[in-house]
Amino acid sequence: MKSLNTAGQLLLDRAVAGDKIPLVPLLYIALAVPQRYALGGVPLVWGGFTWAARDVIVNEVADAVDQPAGLRISLPGVTDAERALALTDVEGARVELYHALVDPATGAVADAVLRWAGELDMPGFQAGREAVVQFTATHRAVIAMRDRVSRYTNDEQQRLYPGDTSLDVDPGTDAGSVVWPNAAYFRQ
Amino acid sequence: MATLDWPTTRAFQGARVQLGVDVTEYGFQGFYTGNRTRFSTLADRLTCVVTLPPCLAADAGLREGFLLGLRSAGDYVRLPMMHRRVPVGSMRGSPTVSASAAAGARSLVLAGVTGGGNLALGGSFELDTNADGIANGWTALSSGSFTGLTYGRTTSGGALVHGTYEQAIDVVFTAAGSFVGLERVYQLPDGAGTYTIGLTVRSGGDTQTVRVRVEPRDSGGTIVGSTLTAFSTPFPADGTRLTGQVVMPATTTQCTVRIEMFSTNTGLNSALRFDGLSLIRGISGAWPGIGTLAAGDFIGIGGNLIMVGGAGATATDDGLMTVPAAMPLPAALSAGAAVTWNQPTGVWELDTDALDLVNTPGGVQEGLAIPLRQVVL
Numbered sequence: 140m141k142s143l144n145t146a147g148q149l150l151l152d153r154a155v156a157g158d159k160i161p162l163v164p165l166l167y168i169a170l171a172v173p174q175r176y177a178l179g180g181v182p183l184v185w186g187g188f189t190w191a192a193r194d195v196i197v198n199e200v201a202d203a204v205d206q207p208a209g210l211r212i213s214l215p216g217v218t219d220a221e222r223a224l225a226l227t228d229v230e231g232a233r234v235e236l237y238h239a240l241v242d243p244a245t246g247a248v249a250d251a252v253l254r255w256a257g258e259l260d261m262p263g264f265q266a267g268r269e270a271v272v273q274f275t276a277t278h279r280a281v282i283a284m285r286d287r288v289s290r291y292t293n294d295e296q297q298r299l300y301p302g303d304t305s306l307d308v309d310p311g312t313d314a315g316s317v318v319w320p321n322a323a324y325f326r327q
Numbered sequence: 328m329a330t331l332d333w334p335t336t337r338a339f340q341g342a343r344v345q346l347g348v349d350v351t352e353y354g355f356q357g358f359y360t361g362n363r364t365r366f367s368t369l370a371d372r373l374t375c376v377v378t379l380p381p382c383l384a385a386d387a388g389l390r391e392g393f394l395l396g397l398r399s400a401g402d403y404v405r406l407p408m409m410h411r412r413v414p415v416g417s418m419r420g421s422p423t424v425s426a427s428a429a430a431g432a433r434s435l436v437l438a439g440v441t442g443g444g445n446l447a448l449g450g451s452f453e454l455d456t457n458a459d460g461i462a463n464g465w466t467a468l469s470s471g472s473f474t475g476l477t478y479g480r481t482t483s484g485g486a487l488v489h490g491t492y493e494q495a496i497d498v499v500f501t502a503a504g505s506f507v508g509l510e511r512v513y514q515l516p517d518g519a520g521t522y523t524i525g526l527t528v529r530s531g532g533d534t535q536t537v538r539v540r541v542e543p544r545d546s547g548g549t550i551v552g553s554t555l556t557a558f559s560t561p562f563p564a565d566g567t568r569l570t571g572q573v574v575m576p577a578t579t580t581q582c583t584v585r586i587e588m589f590s591t592n593t594g595l596n597s598a599l600r601f602d603g604l605s606l607i608r609g610i611s612g613a614w615p616g617i618g619t620l621a622a623g624d625f626i627g628i629g630g631n632l633i634m635v636g637g638a639g640a641t642a643t644d645d646g647l648m649t650v651p652a653a654m655p656l657p658a659a660l661s662a663g664a665a666v667t668w669n670q671p672t673g674v675w676e677l678d679t680d681a682l683d684l685v686n687t688p689g690g691v692q693e694g695l696a697i698p699l700r701q702v703v704l
Contacts (some may be wrong), residue, residue, distance in 0.1 A: 154364060159352070160653070161431060162366035180351065180370020180703070181430035181655065190429075192370075241369065246431030246656065 471505020
């Protein structure tokens with residue numbers, strides 16, 4: 140259960156009562172230059188950052204119990220800068236999608252809750268009449284449940300724990316010889 | 328890409344304007360109740376379809392050249408709301424944004440709002456925050472000999488033009504030629520020229536003279552030329568509106584208006600009440616009313632059009648006005664930003680990939696509908 144702060148809960152109560160309350164998705168992508176987009180018509184300030192108004196399409200977020208859904212994100216792909224996003228090494232970048240409740244009187248964000256989190260996966264773009272840059276993103280639960288292969292090699296150990304020599308062995312030369320007792324030993 | 332002005336040639340006149348709003352929202356309608364729950368994403372934009380009437384070949388060429396160029400270059404067009412070029416409300420003058428407002432907010436506060444070209448903020452004498460008997464923004468002035476000078480505000484109404492209060496001055500003059508009164512500095516955005524001052528008065532006690540004088544000043548505050556007298560007259564009948572013209576000399580950018588009770592008799596109580604000061608460029612001494620904006624009026628701030636919401640707005644006597652916006656503010660507003668009320672323009676983009684420019688035999692181009700959508704700067 141994601142709880143809202145008092146101001147956010149008041150806005151949600153008004154929405155349920157019939158008021159039309161702004162509820163704007165906020166998208167964060169942790170690229171080298173962090174991208175913060177407000178998926179609406181105006182820039183919003185939340186969490187100490189200004190979230191730039193941007194035409195971004197995020198496909199429906201529909202989680203299932205055993206199958207957390209991925210996310211498909213489409214940005215306009217009409218400028219070189221936007222297309223370059225699809226050609227850079229963005230895989231693995233953290234992605235967070237929030238929903239921000241905005242006070243309709245002041246335009247200030249009252250509260251925002253995390254709706255989805257994961258990592259960027261495959262980028263791509265398409266040109267043409269509808270030019271878009273597309274990303275898919277994988278839900279963090281899927282990443283958490285992935286098999287983690289470990290070969291217990293010294294290289295892996297050095298990557299995980301630099302300086303640890305516990306796996307720095309060569310079985311062919313470092314292992315001690317195993318001497319089995321002769322038959323007389325068992326006849327004692 | 329450039330932003331072009333909507334042409335003013337005959338080919339683009341006589342347009343029919345169909346106004347709309349493009350609302351972005353998502354929501355849900357209950358199956359069992361029919362109730363709608365809707366969430367906005369704060370991207371509401373004005374739309375309009377400008378329909379030009381049929382025209383002859385020469386004008387048709389102008390239309391084709393402009394519109395097809397617009398489509399090809401992807402230019403924006405700067406267009407006023409041709410069906411409501413100035414507010415239905417009385418707001419005129421040079422208002423500004425009083426306090427910054429965030430994008431997406433539903434209201435904004437303006438400052439310096441007066442009605443009908445009246446430059447005299449505080450001319451209704453309604454507000455007296457420090458309760459000293461002198462309306463906000465005014466300063467006491469006096470000269471000569473007198474006793475018992477008191478300032479106050481009365482509600483009995485013989486001079487009342489607007490609101491609840493009249494400004495009151497009571498005094499006993501002890502020497503002829505003395506005077507007491509109030510003064511205030513006003514900015515004159517249009518500078519030199521003829522201005523008319525109007526004031527409604529009532530009086531009591533000893534008969535004196537009521538006069539309004541003006542000191543024209545340059546931008547540095549120095550008096551330009553000599554003090555001008557708008558009117559100077561013995562106490563008239565209660566409720567009389569006094570008017571007079573002054574000609575501000577060159578280099579005048581502001582002036583001090585002085586409302587004075589001048590002694591022609593001494594020894595008795597003298598009382599002056601007044602309300603509804605107007606200072607208007609040109610020849611108009613009538614009280615123009617307080618500044619208002621009506622529902623549906625358009626104002627321009629930072630190149631964006633803002634439509635006034637259904638409640639409309641009325642300024643305070645100090646010229647502050649909280650304006651409800653019909654749609655969320657498209658951009659953040661900074662305090663001090665200028666507000667345009669006279670034919671404010673918005674920036675629009677073509678909202679279609681196709682334009683039907685149909686020319687018929689006989690050299691007549693059929694009427695033409697041009698769909699446009701508001702662009703936010």
